């Protein structure tokens with residue numbers, strides 16, 4: 050279960066200057082690119098990505114931290130973008146589904162999702178994939194029960210769950226098999 | 233010499249790349265120009281009147297563009313009747329449109345629409361509204377209104393009569409050697425697709441464009457046009473990707489029209505997305521219900537009588553009940569039958585279709601009663617069902633257009649290992665856990681559209697083809713399977729064909745509801761592509777320079793982009809050659825399909841068999857489904873991969889229905905108790921066991937040209953019963969309510 054990860058504060062910079070509540074300039078580094086925009090400090094990372102930066106890959110399924118559709122990474126850790134303030138991500142690296150493929154080449158997990166039909170409507174998929182890649186990196190891929198447990202923060206109402214597990218297994222097994230390229 | 237057909241192959245989804253990269257754009261992802269944001273404010277009272285709306289503070293908040301209420305929103309031009317969207321007409325989910333007056337009929341009814349320049353500001357202003365109500369007592373549960381139940385003339389938008397009988401029920405019961413008489417209760421359910429409904433509306437003069445999450449773009453177009461008094465020709469609806477529906481986007485609720493009204497008011501594009509909480513009060517639900525079944529059978533287990541009554545709450549506006557008695561009245565031979573719907577009026581919105589609407593609940597009741605009967609008579613549950621097998625629709629006497637049911641029982645039982653089951657309850661264990669094995673029959677009707685379904689096929693001079701039909705993809709894989717259908721009809725490789733849908737500028741397709749999508753859309757696409765092929769062949773035959781000049785069209789076949797004589801394949805030419813020679817940039821044909829008149833003389837149903845293994849912890853009352861097996865006979869399978877995924881999704885929905893999904897009304901406040909995914913439990917990954925599916929193809933020449941019967945819903949039918957029967961087998965306890973929860977098993 051992915052507990053929402055709150056980015057740690059900037060290292061001991063004593064008291065941060067007070068900003069807001071009116072719109073302020075926020076600079077985010079997303080998928081390696083810097084973006085500066087005006088938004089109120091109350092704006093969530095999810096709404097900043099989707100409505101300010103037109104990066105709509107991360108989805109809003111609940112805005113309450115219950116579905117996982119908004120899962121992105123902050124400094125490589127999965128977070129729920131709907132429960133994270135955009136302004137709190139300044140100085141941290143945000144990674145979204147749009148940043149996963151290398152140009153035209155899909156990430157191994159993206160390819161495995163297609164191959165295993167690990168989605169139907171595709172709405173939960175960006176969040177599932179961001180969780181799945183992180184899970185593999187974290188090493189929570191020992192067996193199906195472990196995968197299922199660590200993927201249970203991402204609801205798929207189309208219920209592609211067995212196929213999601215199969216996709217994760219496929220990548221895990223291929224990465225262990227030296228005859229396949231690295232994931 | 234034969235090339236493998238594209239149809240039936242487990243082809244990867246053609247839109248897979250978009251879906252895994254974030255490149256699939258859903259309605260809420262659209263930002264046309266300087267979009268403003270609308271939020272709906274729902275009534276906190278369940279019944280009464282609005283006595284005042286103080287907008288002062290909200291209007292002063294930063295960024296607020298408008299606050300619309302019944303006092304200033306333009307009135308609806310007309311209220312279309314409630315007709316299921318498959319009929320192709322305007323399809324409001326209920327015959328009530330909010331904002332017409334100050335009356336509150338149900339909690340959550342939209343009472344204000346706040347528009348601001350950002351979402352946060354709209355939400356904040358919404359919280360600053362002061363709305364006063366004069367509340368009157370509400371009725372929201374069956375128990376509060378049981379005494380006032382009435383028998384409606386018809387339910388389900390007038391399509392299903394309130395009462396259905398055959399034979400003489402009393403005589404049938406009198407003839408029975410054994411009887412089962414039991415009442416089953418069902419909690420209310422909510423669809424909760426992960427994409428909440430959303431509409432983005434933009435006006436260009438008097439032309440309206442809507443990006444709407446819908447199962448049918450024409451349904452949105454016609455409904456909004458009727459409500460706003462516009463001609464449909466001025467309403468353009470686009471819906472390429474829809475993040476799941478399960479029925480809650482099958483009818484058109486108030487929000488698309490409200491988004492359009494708000495956009496007109498503020499003269500900017502407006503995005504209106506429902507919140508997760510609003511998904512419980514804005515798009516219909518599966519109603520709470522009670523079903524009573526009285527079964528009579530002879531000592532060999534043959535049914536002599538079936539009485540099936542249902543009682544459920546509906547809205548103040550419409551006589552709606554999901555047709556729970558339908559498939560349960562057709563699945564077995566039984567000469568004497570009585571089915572009656574009864575309703576009570578309640579302060580809720582009109583319930584609506586939810587995956588396997590009625591079939592899933594009705595077959596839960598019937599299939600657990602059948603399990604009781606098998607147990608009581610000492611007959612194997614599969615054997616009992618075979619004894620009651622019918623090769624015709626008992627309601628009409630018409631033969632099934634195709635079945636495959638017996639094969640489903642046989643293959644499903646084999647895959648599941650049914651023969652290893654000791655019929656005695658509590659006879660299988662794994663450590664301290666009790667194991668149970670249960671099964672049930674599945675069936676789902678094949679519905680046909682009322683109007684012609686259309687598609688257009690175009691071949692370009694480079695030998696690539698595009699086929700178009702207005703349908704959106706809400707997860708079914710329609711773009712993929714229609715590409716496959718096109719490839720075969722035109723004799724083209726799959727990668728030279730492309731499907732375009734989700735737009736009212738394309739040929740009209742009715743809302744893909746009732747598992748009808750694959751059948752009716754493939755029929756339209758197949759017809760259009762076949763017409764195009766015939767047109768190309770005719771042109772070659774009439775062309776003095778073609779090697780096929782003067783050939784009999786019946787002897788011409790197409791393959792790999794080439795037309796040729798079947799018996800002399802070296803004689804022929806490519807489509808591209810024909811087009812180049814005749815200086816044609818492209819060739820186009822349309823196709824339309826309606827169900828054949830002869831289909832009225834058949835019963836049409838998709839059949840299946842469900843099996844489940846459940847482990848129950850007797851100390852904790854915890855039931856876990858360990859595996860599910862389903863065998864289904866959906867006619868022809870267009871894509872084995874996507875069909876399996878849909879059936880798997882349906883079966884896991886059955887798991888949710890059996891063990892998790894429930895909502896209830898707080899009888900005092902008249903509001904749903906659960907209003908988030910934290911409270912309304914749906915299956916998560918750790919709940920979902922491996923699901924094993926067998927597809928049994930059966931030829932069907934009646935339903936549609938390709939013999940496709942649909943897989944969207946039948947996977948859910950019987951799944952909850954198989955689980956409940958497995959729980960009975962594990963524990964010896966018969967639970968007659970859904971969901972079955974820990975308290976029931978302690």
Ligand code: FES
Pocket residue numbers: 108109110111112113114115116117118119120129130131132
């Ligand atoms: S949108 Fe963030 S968890 Fe659902």
Ligand code: FES
Pocket residue numbers: 167168169170171172173174204205206207208209426475476707
């Ligand atoms: S693919 Fe539809 S919600 Fe997961």
